[in-house]
Amino acid sequence: MDEKKKNEKNETPENNSPQPGNNPVPKKNKYNSYLIPALVGLSILFIYFFNTGNEPLPTEWKWVKEHLLDSGDVKTLVIVNEKYVEVTIKPERLGLPKFKKLVRKTGFNQTNKVGPHYKFDIPSVDWFEKWLADAQKNYRPEEVIFPGRADRRDVFSEVMGWILPIAILVVIWLIIFRRMNSVSGGAGGPGGIFNVGKSRAKIFDKDTSVKVDFKDVAGLEEAKVEVQEIVEFLKKPKKYTDLGGKIPKGALLVGPPGTGKTLLAKAVAGEANVPFFSMSGSDFVEMFVGVGASRVRDLFKQAKEKAPCIIFIDEIDAIGRARGRNPNFGANDERENTLNQLLTEMDGFATNTGVIILAATNRADILDRALLRAGRFDRQIHVELPDLNERKDIFNVHLKPLKIDKDLDIAFLAKQTPGFSGADIANVCNESALIAARKNKKKVEKQDFLDAIDRIVGGLERKNKIITLEEKRTIAYHEAGHATISWMLEHASPLVKVTIIPRGKALGAAWYLPEERQITTKEQLLDEMCSTLGGRASEDINFNKYSTGALNDLERVTKQAYAMVQYFGLSEKIGHRSFYDSSGQSEYSFVKPFSEKTAELIDEESNRLITEQYARAISILKENQEGLTKLGQRLLEKEVIFTEDLEEVFGPRKFESERTQADNNTPNPTEENGAIPTSLSE
Numbered sequence: 001m002d003e004k005k006k007n008e009k010n011e012t013p014e015n016n017s018p019q020p021g022n023n024p025v026p027k028k029n030k031y032n033s034y035l036i037p038a039l040v041g042l043s044i045l046f047i048y049f050f051n052t053g054n055e056p057l058p059t060e061w062k063w064v065k066e067h068l069l070d071s072g073d074v075k076t077l078v079i080v081n082e083k084y085v086e087v088t089i090k091p092e093r094l095g096l097p098k099f100k101k102l103v104r105k106t107g108f109n110q111t112n113k114v115g116p117h118y119k120f121d122i123p124s125v126d127w128f129e130k131w132l133a134d135a136q137k138n139y140r141p142e143e144v145i146f147p148g149r150a151d152r153r154d155v156f157s158e159v160m161g162w163i164l165p166i167a168i169l170v171v172i173w174l175i176i177f178r179r180m181n182s183v184s185g186g187a188g189g190p191g192g193i194f195n196v197g198k199s200r201a202k203i204f205d206k207d208t209s210v211k212v213d214f215k216d217v218a219g220l221e222e223a224k225v226e227v228q229e230i231v232e233f234l235k236k237p238k239k240y241t242d243l244g245g246k247i248p249k250g251a252l253l254v255g256p257p258g259t260g261k262t263l264l265a266k267a268v269a270g271e272a273n274v275p276f277f278s279m280s281g282s283d284f285v286e287m288f289v290g291v292g293a294s295r296v297r298d299l300f301k302q303a304k305e306k307a308p309c310i311i312f313i314d315e316i317d318a319i320g321r322a323r324g325r326n327p328n329f330g331a332n333d334e335r336e337n338t339l340n341q342l343l344t345e346m347d348g349f350a351t352n353t354g355v356i357i358l359a360a361t362n363r364a365d366i367l368d369r370a371l372l373r374a375g376r377f378d379r380q381i382h383v384e385l386p387d388l389n390e391r392k393d394i395f396n397v398h399l400k401p402l403k404i405d406k407d408l409d410i411a412f413l414a415k416q417t418p419g420f421s422g423a424d425i426a427n428v429c430n431e432s433a434l435i436a437a438r439k440n441k442k443k444v445e446k447q448d449f450l451d452a453i454d455r456i457v458g459g460l461e462r463k464n465k466i467i468t469l470e471e472k473r474t475i476a477y478h479e480a481g482h483a484t485i486s487w488m489l490e491h492a493s494p495l496v497k498v499t500i501i502p503r504g505k506a507l508g509a510a511w512y513l514p515e516e517r518q519i520t521t522k523e524q525l526l527d528e529m530c531s532t533l534g535g536r537a538s539e540d541i542n543f544n545k546y547s548t549g550a551l552n553d554l555e556r557v558t559k560q561a562y563a564m565v566q567y568f569g570l571s572e573k574i575g576h577r578s579f580y581d582s583s584g585q586s587e588y589s590f591v592k593p594f595s596e597k598t599a600e601l602i603d604e605e606s607n608r609l610i611t612e613q614y615a616r617a618i619s620i621l622k623e624n625q626e627g628l629t630k631l632g633q634r635l636l637e638k639e640v641i642f643t644e645d646l647e648e649v650f651g652p653r654k655f656e657s658e659r660t661q662a663d664n665n666t667p668n669p670t671e672e673n674g675a676i677p678t679s680l681s682e
Contacts, residue, residue, distance in 0.1 A: 088115035200235030219390030248378040250357035255383030258423030261360035275309040281318030292338030316359040460506020476635040481538025491527035537617035
């Protein structure tokens with residue numbers, strides 16, 4: 001008795017209802033929406049063929065006259081719709097052998113002897129009556145058959161003529177929209193096009209396994225502290241509110257591409273024990289008017305129901321561009337409507353207690369000011385390119401799945417990748433494994449990493465590219481000019497490797513190991529400019545003519561000269577002025593921030609800087625003409641030269657940077673091929 005009551009108690013609706021936090025797995029609906037249309041279609045076809053199964057056999061008047069009428073087998077003749085005649089056979093005659101074919105084909109048996117059994121077309125009623133009269137002119141009066149008349153409508157065919165085309169169009173419409181929904185991710189979820197305004201955010205909660213945590217995010221220690229504090233706000237809000245503080249509403253992750261902004265957000269999802277809504281800025285943009293704003297409202301509605309929680313919007317610049325600065329000049333304000341709704345939801349009359357917003361972008365300069373003010377995004381977390389120590393930590397993370405040589409120096413790899421982002425380092429590790437596998441190695445060695453850095457920075461070697469001897473000499477002396485001047489100047493980056501083997505679009509390249517610095521002086525900029533012009537200066541000295549190979553060099557020098565004059569205030573005539581707009585407000589402006597006279601002065605000063613550095617490059621190369629010639633000849637012979645070759649030709653470098661002096665583990669020059677290249681363009 002007790003067990004019975006216990007079972008009844010367990011079977012009550014209250015106990016069977018899903019409890020909060022249990023998250024029962026919903027049963028999959030096995031219903032197929034195509035089942036009913038398929039059954040209806042099969043039913044129609046069945047009815048159609050069933051009705052046509054007892055249709056009279058088609059024949060001709062001549063056969064009816066000779067085989068049926070003359071032998072007295074015909075019971076009745078009926079003219080239907082003045083188009084054809086139906087012939088009914090006498091029931092007692094259906095048993096004759098000549099009607100076995102009729103019974104077999106039409107299905108006439110003992111229960112359906114009524115007929116009609118045959119039919120034939122006639123040109124007109126008058127013609128048929130004349131034929132029939134001629135055929136029966138010798139008949140006795142009681143044997144003469146008089147034709148009857150009937151007007152019939154094929155209701156089934158008429159109905160099908162209306163319904164079938166409509167049904168086909170409906171089926172095509174359903175198939176198209178199902179395909180569109182599957183391609184576009186459901187067009188807003190269940191309900192297809194009618195549910196397009198629903199949020200498409202992915203929800204990660206405690207029951208969803210996210211395998212990324214803060215241990216997988218290397219080199220972003222300051223950013224992790226900021227983000228981890230936000231997670232703590234949600235886990236232990238009382239710890240902060242007891243002191244009168246308020247939980248920040250939002251944090252914006254800003255930084256160059258590939259620095260780990262999205263990875264940091266994934267780590268937040270893995271660390272937090274609160275629901276995490278992940279969505280891209282482009283998910284709000286749709287071809288339908290008002291859909292973006294509707295999705296924003298639905299996203300915040302779901303977030304409020306699951307508060308405390310985190311909303312992450314990746315690439316928020318897709319909807320957060322400053323209003324009124326659209327290059328289409330108001331051709332489409334749907335993006336602005338979406339932004340307005342986002343601003344309202346983030347800091348409107350309605351409170352969003354417990355909802356924190358994370359966003360990521362690499363174009364913070366174009367975001368709307370209202371989006372960046374305090375109270376919406378209270379914090380801006382800058383995720384910059386990693387420095388030397390951070391690159392070492394990133395290498396440690398991405399080297400875990402690789403089978404590497406035990407003697408591999410990770411610090412050396414970090415030194416060989418200045419300016420690399422976390423994504424670039426991940427690419428280096430993956431490319432090195434592919435190169436080692438291509439060489440049938442069991443482990444990834446140091447040289448594989450260096451080859452991978454070469455491959456990523458300079459491009460794939462094209463040794464089979466057809467180059468004439470004269471072109472090869474031009475390329476060799478061009479690269480020798482770069483190498484010579486960089487070796488002679490104090491602030492030029494130390495040269496690592498020079499090659500005249502074509503890579504990518506470049507016909508030759510010189511690798512340098514630039515010093516990592518936060519600010520740059522005028523002398524350093526001028527030395528770099530002079531070194532960049534060394535290739536063209538070498539062509540001028542050795543061949544007394546120029547080639548188009550210095551395109552990349554001239555482009556870099558021109559931009560650097562204009563930046564020195566126009567942005568950095570490093571020109572005495574322009575003075576301590578900068579026309580750089582860090583806010584981006586004049587991005588689509590048609591008015592220059594300076595007069596025409598100042599523009600002419602900027603052109604003159606930029607040209608003066610380039611001319612002076614070119615003359616300086618000519619002077620340095622003429623002073624070292626003998627070494628330049630030796631270096632060019634060695635390049636022609638070996639195609640690749642390293643630091644030791646320059647030391648042999650010019651002697652030890654007079655100027656060493658503090659970083660190089662402090663580094664006692666200088667890598668072997670024959671393996672130092674992982675720095676930033678200066679390319680000779682096609």
